[in-house]
Amino acid sequence: MKAAYLTGVIAVGISLAVATPAAAADKTSIVIGGGPYLDVPQMTQAIDKNLWKKQGLTVKMIPFRSGRAAFEAMMGGQLDYALMAEFPAVIGAMRNLKFGVLAEMSQYVATRVIASDKVKQLSGKGLAGHKIGTTIGTNVHFMLEGVLNSAGVKAEIVSVSPPDIIAALARGDVDAAAMFPSFYGGAKKALGSRYQELPVASYRTRFILSGTADMIDNSPKTTRGVLAALLEGEKLSETNVEDTQKAVHKINQGRFSMGFIKESWPNYRRRMNLDEDLINLMIAEGKWIAGRGSIKGVKSTRALYRPFLREGPLKSLAPDRVTLK
Numbered sequence: 001m002k003a004a005y006l007t008g009v010i011a012v013g014i015s016l017a018v019a020t021p022a023a024a025a026d027k028t029s030i031v032i033g034g035g036p037y038l039d040v041p042q043m044t045q046a047i048d049k050n051l052w053k054k055q056g057l058t059v060k061m062i063p064f065r066s067g068r069a070a071f072e073a074m075m076g077g078q079l080d081y082a083l084m085a086e087f088p089a090v091i092g093a094m095r096n097l098k099f100g101v102l103a104e105m106s107q108y109v110a111t112r113v114i115a116s117d118k119v120k121q122l123s124g125k126g127l128a129g130h131k132i133g134t135t136i137g138t139n140v141h142f143m144l145e146g147v148l149n150s151a152g153v154k155a156e157i158v159s160v161s162p163p164d165i166i167a168a169l170a171r172g173d174v175d176a177a178a179m180f181p182s183f184y185g186g187a188k189k190a191l192g193s194r195y196q197e198l199p200v201a202s203y204r205t206r207f208i209l210s211g212t213a214d215m216i217d218n219s220p221k222t223t224r225g226v227l228a229a230l231l232e233g234e235k236l237s238e239t240n241v242e243d244t245q246k247a248v249h250k251i252n253q254g255r256f257s258m259g260f261i262k263e264s265w266p267n268y269r270r271r272m273n274l275d276e277d278l279i280n281l282m283i284a285e286g287k288w289i290a291g292r293g294s295i296k297g298v299k300s301t302r303a304l305y306r307p308f309l310r311e312g313p314l315k316s317l318a319p320d321r322v323t324l325k
Contacts, residue, residue: 026219027080029058030226033070034083038256038264039207040105041244042272043083045233048247054232055225066162068138071210075099080215081226086206086278087139090285093308094298098213100310102227103272103321108205110267111143114187115176116169117194124151124198133160133174142288143203144178150202166190181205181267185260204269206278216310223313227272231318234272241265273321274311 034040043061046052052059064070067084074082075097089101119126124147134141136159148155160168165179170190176198179187188195209230216223237244245261256264279302286300298304306324315322 026221028056028222029060030080030222031060031062031078032081032083032226033062033064033073033079034067035061035063035252037252038248038261039108039268039270040083041237041248041270042105042230042233044247044251045236045244046229047251049233049236051229051232052225055229057222057225057229074210074212081209081211083207083209085139086208086282087142087285089208089210089308090282090305091289091295093282093305094286094289094295094300099210099308100213100216101274101308102209102211102216102223102310103230103274103314104278105207105209105230105272106268106270108181108207108267109269111181111200111203111205112184113144113147113176113178113198113200114169114184114191115196115198116172116191117196118172118175119196122196122198124148125153127151127155127176127198128153129155130175131156131158131173132176132178133158133165133168134178135160135162135165135180137294139205139285140178140180142285143200145288146202147198147200206281208278211310216313220313224316227313228317231272234270237270271321272314272318273323274309274314275323276325279305279309279324
């Protein structure tokens with residue numbers, strides 16, 4: 001949990017963000033990084049029903065292992081738009097990179113800390129003194145420290161990469177773990193009867209759509225078209241949940257079982273918007289990053305992030321979805 005390590009993680013995560021943006025004018029063929037996963041059924045329906053065609057767009061989707069990787073690719077000129085959690089956008093704003101947040105797509109409302117039976121008291125206070133694995137310098141690390149601070153306790157935080165975190169917990173290298181939600185199911189299967197979970201109501205991951213500043217400023221028709229297709233996709237996902245779940249299963253080529261999709265469906269609040277809750281979360285995360293000395297000389301204030309929330313395109317299509325001051 002050393003600040004120097006976190007600084008290195010964040011520095012590496014943004015080091016590629018120096019290339020020239022991809023777009024110069026309105027485009028009909030665009031590239032979006034991310035995926036039509038459980039957290040963005042708007043994208044699933046847009047792909048499955050080819051809602052892009054109505055907007056005169058051809059869209060190529062490129063999957064990434066993480067939102068941070070998608071953000072790096074967008075900043076490196078490989079993507080026009082990217083789906084990710086809000087945390088990479090906080091770092092990008094603190095680095096004054098050239099991008100904008102176009103919409104929050106959904107929220108994950110079932111965040112939790114996973115523990116083995118080594119944790120005898122399943123609460124924030126019960127985590128005191130335990131070894132807890134997490135991926136340092138990420139939103140789950142931020143969430144974990146919030147849980148510990150709220151309980152007024154300390155624990156030994158151990159850096160574990162996402163692919164290794166379930167195995168570390170199963171082996172007993174760590175007693176608990178703050179992991180990305182996509183690993184919860186694997187942890188439950190690996191731990192079996194030893195599995196425990198501590199719900200965390202204080203943090204919700206916000207999944208957002210971002211675009212390069214060049215696309216937002218110089219390709220406004222394209223940007224509105226992307227958002228219009230996703231708004232239509234959201235309407236379809238609300239009116240026919242079963243069809244959307246089947247589309248998630250189909251488009252992801254069975255990566256998620258139908259049982260898992262149905263079980264996980266209630267864990268998300270899916271609504272495109274831009275509101276004060278998002279910007280307040282970004283301020284809190286930025287203060288945490290700055291407090292650790294990972295990004296120096298930058299104050300995490302509303303004035304810093306507000307220009308990066310580019311509400312114009314969404315407001316032109318659905319003004320009720322934008323409630324920013």
